[in-house]
Structure formats: C-alpha cells, structure tokens
Amino acid sequence: MRLTLLLAFLFTGANAASDKPNILVVMVDDLGYSDIGCYGGEIDTPNLDRLAQNGLRFSQFYNTAKCHSSRISLLTGRYAFQAGNTELSKAVTSAEVLETAGYFTAMTGKWHLKEQPTDFGFQRYWGHLSGACNYYKGDETFRLNGEPWQVPENDFYTTVASVDYALVFIGQARQTEKPWYLYVAFNAPHAPLQPMESDYKKYLGKYDVGWDTIRETRLGKQRDLGLFEKNLTPSPRPDHVPSWSSLPKERQAWESRRMSALAGMIDRVDQELGRLFADLEHSGEMDNTVILFVSDNGACPYDRRSNNMDGNPYDRDTTWGDSTDWSWARNSPFRYYKQNQFEGGKKTNIKIVPSEKLFEVESLGDQAVRVSGQMGGVYGPGVV
Numbered sequence: 001m002r003l004t005l006l007l008a009f010l011f012t013g014a015n016a017a018s019d020k021p022n023i024l025v026v027m028v029d030d031l032g033y034s035d036i037g038c039y040g041g042e043i044d045t046p047n048l049d050r051l052a053q054n055g056l057r058f059s060q061f062y063n064t065a066k067c068h069s070s071r072i073s074l075l076t077g078r079y080a081f082q083a084g085n086t087e088l089s090k091a092v093t094s095a096e097v098l099e100t101a102g103y104f105t106a107m108t109g110k111w112h113l114k115e116q117p118t119d120f121g122f123q124r125y126w127g128h129l130s131g132a133c134n135y136y137k138g139d140e141t142f143r144l145n146g147e148p149w150q151v152p153e154n155d156f157y158t159t160v161a162s163v164d165y166a167l168v169f170i171g172q173a174r175q176t177e178k179p180w181y182l183y184v185a186f187n188a189p190h191a192p193l194q195p196m197e198s199d200y201k202k203y204l205g206k207y208d209v210g211w212d213t214i215r216e217t218r219l220g221k222q223r224d225l226g227l228f229e230k231n232l233t234p235s236p237r238p239d240h241v242p243s244w245s246s247l248p249k250e251r252q253a254w255e256s257r258r259m260s261a262l263a264g265m266i267d268r269v270d271q272e273l274g275r276l277f278a279d280l281e282h283s284g285e286m287d288n289t290v291i292l293f294v295s296d297n298g299a300c301p302y303d304r305r306s307n308n309m310d311g312n313p314y315d316r317d318t319t320w321g322d323s324t325d326w327s328w329a330r331n332s333p334f335r336y337y338k339q340n341q342f343e344g345g346k347k348t349n350i351k352i353v354p355s356e357k358l359f360e361v362e363s364l365g366d367q368a369v370r371v372s373g374q375m376g377g378v379y380g381p382g383v384v
C-alpha cells in the first residue's frame with residue numbers, strides 16, 4: 001500500500017471518530033540505514049524498535065540525500081526547487097496547513113532553512129536555525145518562539161533540550177484542547193561527534209572488531225529481520241575503504257572510539273524519544289497520535305578535521321568529524337553515503353506508527369516511497 005493511500009485511510013478513520021489525531025514527526029540527521037536495531041543495527045534503540053513492532057517499517061523510503069532538501073520536501077511535499085528552495089517561497093508548509101485545520105503547531109531542533117519556523121506556521125519553536133552546532137555549547141542561532149535564546153553555560157545538551165521543549169509545547173497544546181502537530185528535528189548524529197559521557201562509555205570497546213565485522217553482523221541481522229531477500233548481494237567494500245585488519249593498531253583504536261561516539265549519540269536519541277513516548281502514554285495520547293520517524297539522508301562520509309583525537313568526545317571543546325569508513329558499514333547493505341545518488345545516500349529508514357486502535361498496519365512496507373510524499377498523505381486528506 002502506498003504511503004499516501006495508507007495515511008489517507010488513516011485520517012478517514014480518524015475523522016469518522018470525530019477526533020483528529022495528534023501528529024509527531026521526528027527527523028534525525030545523517031543516520032545510517034542500519035544504525036537502529038529494527039534495521040539491523042547493534043546500537044540499543046528499544047523505543048524505536050518497539051514502535052517498529054507496533055507500526056509500519058519501510059524498506060524503500062527515499063530522502064533527497066542532503067539535509068536541507070529533505071527538510072524542504074518533508075515540510076512542503078515538493079522537491080526543493082519546486083518549493084522555492086530554502087526560502088520556501090513557492091509552497092505552503094505542513095504547519096501552515098495544519099494550523100488552518102485547527103491544530104496546535106510546534107517544532108523543536110534544527111531548522112536549516114531561511115527565516116525561522118515561526119514564519120512558516122509553527123506557533124511554537126525552540127532550536128537552532130543552523131545546520132549543525134556544538135551539542136554542549138550551541139551557537140548564536142538558537143531561537144525560542146521567534147526571539148534569540150541564550151544557550152546556558154552548563155548542563156545543556158541539544159538532544160535532551162529538544163525533548164525538554166517538545167514536552168513544554170505539548171503541555172501548552174493540551175491546555176488549548178486542540179490536536180497538536182509536533183515536528184522534532186534532532187541534530188544527532190550529525191558531526192561534531194559529541195556524545196554524552198555515559199552514552200559514550202557504554203559503547204567503548206564494542207567497535208574494536210572493526211567495520212568489516214560490524215557490516216557483516218548488520219547484514220546478517222537484516223536478513224533475519226526480513227528486510228531484504230535472503231539472496232541479496234550487498235555492495236562490496238569500495239576501494240577507498242581499507243580492510244580493518246590492514247589498519248595500524250593506533251588507527252583501529254581511534255576509529256573504534258569514533259564509532260562509539262556515534263553509537264552513543266544515536267542511543268541518546270532513542271532514550272529521549274522514550275521520554276517523549278512515556279509522556280504520551282501517561283497522558284493517554286499514544287493511541288491517538290501518528291508518529292513518523294525518518295532520517296534526512298544516509299550516514300555521512302565527511303571526514304573533516306578532528307581535534308583532541310586522544311581526548312574524550314564528551315569534552316565540550318572536542319569536535320570529532322565523521323568517518324567515511326564507518327559510514328560504509330552504517331549504510332549496510334547499500335553503496336555510498338550522504339550526498340551521493342546511490343542507495344546509501346538517499347535511502348532512509350522510516351517508521352510510521354498510526355494509532356493501533358484506529359488502524360491496523362502491515363509490519364513491513366516494501367514499496368518505494370519518497371520523503372516528499374508525506375505532505376500529501378499525512379497532512380492532506382481527512383485532516384484539512
């Protein structure tokens with residue numbers, strides 16, 4: 001069943017119950033196709049895996065292989081230039097449509113487009129307008145409801161703060177008794193690779209086995225999960241990725257720690273989503289909330305300059321770059337990465353979790369779907 005039809009059916013059902021569903025859209029940044037458990041990963045993502053069990057997982061969902069263009073398509077249902085590019089001058093956004101339909105609209109996290117979300121239908125916004133920032137120190141582009149927002153000196157971490165403000169906004173929505181639309185755009189696991197200390201230490205040593213072994217392990221799990229046909233031939237290791245066994249010990253140690261940092265950042269996204277889901281369950285809203293989880297592009301190969309490589313990535317002044325070689329393993333079974341028009345760049349994982357009481361879903365969707373298709377399906381028939 002195509003995504004648009006599937007969701008149109010969902011909202012037809014919701015309207016019949018005279019109860020418009022809440023809508024939660026979660027976007028993550030530079031996530032590898034197989035990074036989370038229900039797509040073959042070894043990283044602990046129990047909350048996302050539980051959603052997948054109760055919902056629909058797509059195996060062929062396409063983004064546009066880059067950050068800003070996928071965000072434009074997600075918000076407008078159009079390709080980037082059709083929509084007026086980052087100015088969004090030739091389109092309406094999901095927030096504008098849903099606001100008109102009586103929704104309370106809110107966003108947290110990374111914007112990465114022109115102006116700010118409050119100029120495009122979001123009644124509440126907390127986050128950074130930039131494409132990336134220091135997870136502990138933020139940057140000058142943070143805004144709260146249209147006004148500059150000062151990042152605290154201490155005890156700040158963007159992934160956590162995104163859900164802190166998501167909960168604030170949902171609380172405000174409940175006071176209006178309107179259905180709500182919340183768009184949470186995590187910056188994680190985009191570089192700089194800055195995990196929280198406990199999340200990093202949880203994975204230290206786990207990646208000493210190297211990217212060849214991790215990729216094989218992920219491929220095996222993907223076959224077991226039925227994501228692909230058993231006889232699928234995965235893409236080979238490209239010439240620019242060395243075999244793990246050929247690396248000097250020092251390089252292995254560095255790369256292992258770098259992947260531990262990435263894993264910790266992804267684990268944190270899942271933990272924070274768990275906090276958000278627990279709030280929805282506690283409030284009795286989970287059964288009337290549609291949840292979409294999507295990445296803007298595949299794992300990132302940009303091995304930019306890293307500082308303090310012998311230090312700890314949870315030091316707020318340490319900024320490690322992505323690993324091209326680990327990105328190959330993280331996009332299993334596909335070829336290449338973010339930016340490339342191979343599957344590793346533009347095939348993303350997505351889960352859709354309609355209300356279990358409103359709608360019965362298949363567990364795995366094999367149909368090809370584009371990120372731009374969400375607007376028409378999610379925010380269209382039945383809602384407006």
Ligand SMILES: [Ca+2]
Pocket residue numbers: 029030066067190296297
């Ligand atoms: Ca991205």
